Amino acid sequence: MGLKAGGWRQLVDYLHDPYQVARFQQLCGVAAVRSSAANGDYSHGERRREEEEAATGSRARYRGDASPARSQDPGCGKHLGKNGIAAPSRHCGGDAVANASRARDTAKKPRRRNSLNDEAETQFLVRNRLLYYLFSLGTELGNELFYITFFPFWLWNIDPYVGRRLIVIWVWVMYLGQCTKDIIRWPRPASPPVVKVELFYDSEYGMPSTHAMSGTAIPFSLFFLTFGRWEYPYAFGLLLASSWCILVCLSRLYMGMHSILDVIAGVLYSILILVIFHPALDLIDNFNLTYKYAPLFIISLHLGMGLFSFTLDTWSTSRGDTAEILGTGAGIACASHVNHMFGILPDPPLDALPFSPPAITFNLITRAFLRFAVGVVVLLLTRAVLKAGSIPLACKIFRIPCTDIRQARKRMEVELPYRYITYGMVGFVALFLVPSLFNYLNLS
Known part of the structure; x- marks a missing residue:
């Protein structure tokens, strides 16, 4: 039994959805870096919050949602992300997690500049260099x-x-x-x-x-x-x-x-x-x-x-x-x-x-x-x-x-x-x- 016209349209929209590409990139260890992060002009607290969001595997920025709501967990200052994964807060070993994250991730610029306008200002994180x-x-x-x-x-x-x-x-x-x-x-x-x-x-x-x-x-x-x-x-x-x-x-x-x-x-x-x-x-x-x-x-x-x-x-x-x-x-x-x-x-x-x-x-x-x-x-x-x-x-x-x-x-x-x-x-x-x-x- 073939798909109806509406089913085909949904399938095409799904396969053409950029969020599917973003999820594949996230699965492969590619993450965006804010423009301010690329220039190194944001505070240590902002840097740590960004690393904590990456540690929880949050996909909020890919879906266009607001920052995920977190509920406090009584255990050692940990909080729960939207997906239920526990991540250490800045009150419990956050610096160690941040340092480990910096050692693991590699900030890179796009492999080639844009051929039309030479754009190559954005950076991204590579978590799997292989x-x-x-x-x-x-x-x-x-x-x-x-x-x-x-x-x-x-x-x-x-x-x-x-x-x-x-x-x-x-x-x-x-x-x-x-x-x-x-x-x-x-x-x-x-x-x-x-x-x-x-x-x-x-x-x-x-x-x-x-x-x-x-x-x-x-x-x-x-x-x-x-x-x-x-x-x-x-x-x-x-x-x-x-x-x-x-x-x-x-x-x-x-x-x-x-x-x-x-x-x-x-x-x-x-x-x-x-x-x-x-x-x-x-x-x-x-x-x-x-x-x-x-x-x-x-x-x-x-x-x-x-x-x-x-x-x-x-x-x-x-x-x-x-x-x-x-x-x-x-x-x-x-x-x-x-x-x-x-x-x-x-x-x-x-x-x-x-x-x-x-x-x-x-x-x-x-x-x-x-x-x-x-x-x-x-x-x-x-x-x-x-x-x-x-x-x-x-x-x-x-x-x-x-x-x-x-x-x-x-x-x-x-x-x-x-x-x-x-x-x-x-x-x-x-x-x-x-x-x-x-x-x-x-x-x-």
Whole structure:
């Protein structure tokens, strides 16, 4: 028996409620710190009262209630919080509890400043540093630093065939996710009650979570593309993909960047895209490799997709990220075509399947590390040179003042060309120039 319309509405409201995110953060040991506390300009009594409230596990500030009523307990000056948990008052060992609380809790600022206004003034308490670092790792699995290291490493050291197809899926998943965000325009969870552990993407809309989309698409695409091509246990691959996905999804709740509904929608949306595009990967990859005019079509398609999607009335990180993704995808696809023409990184014959993972030796690790180190240096230099040249050039062409580079980069006439050209060349260099350099250095 299905839910009625009212039941569905209640379920959606429940999953989109920021208080659910705040409760998850509290469960994981994240607590807000008052702005005065962050500046250290409140009295010792106020500090101790705040620590006592944290000790009782009170959720009053997340529900918007008044301070919980306390009834005195005759035992050694203890009082009972609203939830019935006894907490020492300032008359009975309060200083010892406060000192222990300070030693246990770690005050931190958001991991990144807000990309729109540089806001990073708020602080929060981390009571479980293991979860903080674990979920920080999870959220990095959907950021640029991960993409610019993971994809090249896979292309240079593991399997270019799988890497090309993985990037096709990644481009479509991220592009559709970013466009959907800008169409639906649902805000991110409100703060308060949510604690903003990360602020950089706060200028974007929240529905669906593109971190959850990439955190679903990348590991499960890798699983589907490699199982049967490489020899490894099915259960191991499925467990690894599932763990990767769950870690990324939970990290977005921990960071206060998405509601539960945003994350669930991102996972389901990504699965839908995988179902549609996975059967077409062979056709797309063969077209990129063999069709005579593939580079012209690839560049035109990605440019058209970008111009169609950038209709926001205000600036956000969404526009630049989408341009980076489209540029990277176009560069990789064009490099695949050129590699096929010149016989660089040829695909192994199908009769060699399935591949057995090589024995881990010192020589193997050393060569993989050298390839990665040399390649990343080349990519970073490429990005730096093109970024430094394309921004002033775009400003000059479109007659935009370039005295404040940060503000000039937010203009669409500057941001789109510089990001598309820069990351298009980064993608092309990663799959064509760097492997050619490896051949020259005898690192293939």
